[in-house]
Amino acid sequence: MLPIGAAGFLSRLCARIPFTMKPKFLALLPLLTLLLAACSLEISPAGSQDTPEPSPTVLITATLPASLTPRPSVTPTPVTPTATVAPVTGQTTTQINVRAAPNTSAEALGMIEPFVEVQINGKDASGAWFRIEYPDGPDGLGWVASQYVQATGIVDVPVIESEDEDTGPSGTLTEPVNVRSGPGTGFDALGLLSAGAVVSLTGKNDDATWLQINFPGGPGGKGWVSAAFVETEDTDELPIVSEAGAVIGTGTATLVPATPTATVVPAPTDEDSLNAPSAAVTLSPATNTSFSYTGDLSTPQGDKEDWISFSVESAAPSANLNVYASLSCTGNGLLEVKLWLAGQATAVRDVLACGETDRLITYTPVAIHTLQLTAAGAGSGGLVYVGYTLKISLTP
Numbered sequence: 566m567l568p569i570g571a572a573g574f575l576s577r578l579c580a581r582i583p584f585t586m587k588p589k590f591l592a593l594l595p596l597l598t599l600l601l602a603a604c605s606l607e608i609s610p611a612g613s614q615d616t617p618e619p620s621p622t623v624l625i626t627a628t629l630p631a632s633l634t635p636r637p638s639v640t641p642t643p644v645t646p647t648a649t650v651a652p653v654t655g656q657t658t659t660q661i662n663v664r665a666a667p668n669t670s671a672e673a674l675g676m677i678e679p680f681v682e683v684q685i686n687g688k689d690a691s692g693a694w695f696r697i698e699y700p701d702g703p704d705g706l707g708w709v710a711s712q713y714v715q716a717t718g719i720v721d722v723p724v725i726e727s728e729d730e731d732t733g734p735s736g737t738l739t740e741p742v743n744v745r746s747g748p749g750t751g752f753d754a755l756g757l758l759s760a761g762a763v764v765s766l767t768g769k770n771d772d773a774t775w776l777q778i779n780f781p782g783g784p785g786g787k788g789w790v791s792a793a794f795v796e797t798e799d800t801d802e803l804p805i806v807s808e809a810g811a812v813i814g815t816g817t818a819t820l821v822p823a824t825p826t827a828t829v830v831p832a833p834t835d836e837d838s839l840n841a842p843s844a845a846v847t848l849s850p851a852t853n854t855s856f857s858y859t860g861d862l863s864t865p866q867g868d869k870e871d872w873i874s875f876s877v878e879s880a881a882p883s884a885n886l887n888v889y890a891s892l893s894c895t896g897n898g899l900l901e902v903k904l905w906l907a908g909q910a911t912a913v914r915d916v917l918a919c920g921e922t923d924r925l926i927t928y929t930p931v932a933i934h935t936l937q938l939t940a941a942g943a944g945s946g947g948l949v950y951v952g953y954t955l956k957i958s959l960t961p
Contacts, residue, residue, distance in 0.1 A: 570920075622916065639858060642650035650723055652684035652698065655716030658878060659847035663707035667694035669762040672781050674702045679847060679878065685716055687725035693763060696725050712761045712852050734766040736776065736797030740956075741846055741856035747808045749773030750861040750952040753833050755783050756842050760853055764790065766799055768806035777806050785810055791859055791954075832940075833868025839935060842872035849878045849961055850886075855958030862900065862940035863950045874935040875957055877928060888928040890936075891956040894919035898942035898949035905935040909951070919953070 659679050667689040677683065687696035688711065695714055699707030711719075724757030740760040745752040758764065767787060768777035778793055787810065792800070805814040813817040837843040846856045860871050872908035877886055894900055902917040906929060916936070917924050928934065942949050 571688075579711040596906075612672040618863070650686070650721055652686040653695075653716050653722055655683050655685050655695065655714040655720045656714055657681050657683065657709075658713050658849050658852055660845075661709050661713045663697070663709055664701065665703060665707065667696070667708045667759055669764050669778075669780075671708070674699065674707050683709070683714060685714070685719070685722055688719065688722050689724070691763075692719075692726050693761070695719075695722075710762060713722050715734075734797070734799030734803060735763055736766055736788070736795040736799065738762045738764065738779075739794050739796050741858075742790050742794045742859070743844060743852070743858055744778070744783065744790055745775075745859075746782050746783055746788065746853040748777070748789045748806075749808075750859045751807075751830060751832065751956075752789065754835060754843060754860065755780060755788050757846070757858075760856065764795070766795075766797065766803055768812070769800055769803045770808075771805055773800050773803075776800065795858060830863075830950070831948065832863040835871070837872045839872055839937070842935060845874045846957075847876050847878055848888075849956070850959055854960060855956060857954060857956045859952075859954045860938070861896075861950065861952040863937065863948060864898070864940040866884070866948060867950075870937060870939045872935055872937055873955060874933055876933050877930070877959065886928040886930065886959065888926045889923045889933075889958050889960070890917050890926050891922040891924065891958075892917050892919055892953060894953045895949050896949075896951040898940055898951045900951055900953055901939045901941045903937040905937060907932045919951075 589892075593732075606714055624821065653796075657677050657679055660679055661675045662901055663677060666672075683695075684698040685695045685793045686698060686706075688694065689696075689708075693711055695711045695716075696706055696708055697706060698795050701707075738760055741757060743757045744755045746755055747753075765779040766776055767779060769792070770777075774792050775789050776792050776797075778788055778790055779786060782788070804812045807813045833842055843860065844856075847854075848854060848856070856875070858873055862868055862871060865955055873892070892902070894902065904916045904926065916926065926934075936955070938953065940949050940951050940953070942951075
């Protein structure tokens with residue numbers, strides 16, 4: 566179909582061509598029509614229609630992801646391995662307790678016999694305790710008093726900080742003593758502590774002649790020791806504690822020895838015997854030269870006799886040693902003392918008497934010596950009661 570402008574043009578052109586020429590012209594009409602159609606595509610009447618504006622060319626630029634500059638990787642600083650110190654081998658010099666922490670109030674885990682090798686892998690800050698490998702203890706470890714262990718190379722053993730160390734008032738025992746359930750020899754014996762042991766002080770009696778300490782085996786975890794055998798400067802601030810364990814006051818007690826008074830209450834029985842003594846101690850010329858034991862006896866009621874055994878670790882078993890004994894007594898009776906050597910009596914009630922000091926007792930090596938103390942005499946009301954302190958030492 567021709568555009569409107571082209572059709573009008575052909576119509577006017579045909580009207581002017583003579584009739585005779587029209588057949589020739591009509592033959593050329595298709596060609597002319599194509600030419601005019603082509604011209605109509607290029608020629609448009611001015612103002613006939615809006616010329617569409619060319620669409621703006623939009624350049625789409627692909628934005629590439631920014632290349633990430635790799636950050637330098639952090640190289641962890643290698644941890645310097647802690648040097649592992651090989652355990653030091655030591656040997657016990659006497660029978661010793663193994664405890665859960667480096668203090669005498671800690672739980673007792675067991676005992677180690679004399680001359681047994683132990684592996685030491687730590688020590689406390691004071692050097693008074695060694696940590697050893699002990700299969701029956703927590704984490705396979707335990708603590709022993711260093712004075713009863715011979716070892717070399719201890720300077721290289723690491724110091725172990727213990728959370729269970731006592732931080733309150735404390736004292737050091739000047740010689741082995743037994744622990745009582747109350748402040749006096751009339752109370753039950755709970756156990757024996759070694760010389761040099763550090764005890765945690767928790768109280769004192771009204772005249773400060775007895776000190777209360779932490780002691781797991783005692784009532785409420787407490788026990789009592791004679792102040793005469795405790796080296797300390799911390800008694801002034803200790804609370805005053807009654808026999809029942811109640812705090813009844815505070816302040817400084819005047820250290821005036823109490824006047825001995827007769828006790829008419831029977832001594833509590835402890836079921837000890839020659840084969841199961843109340844205390845068994847090993848002395849050593851090098852480390853442990855003495856021990857003390859406080860007790861009480863009564864007759865005909867109560868505990869009539871006590872058995873105390875001791876032996877001496879000697880570098881020369883064939884040589885005789887001099888052993889000295891002292892015995893102080895209170896009460897309304899006396900004590901008779903017999904010495905048993907390896908189960909046989911060697912003297913009849915004349916080994917030691919109340920009031921004697923540094924009595925020489927000839928010691929036979931490689932044998933256990935046992936002293937039998939028996940209450941004797943006639944007391945008021947038929948009851949004899951004697952409180953005593955026995956001291957055995959290698960030097961007068």
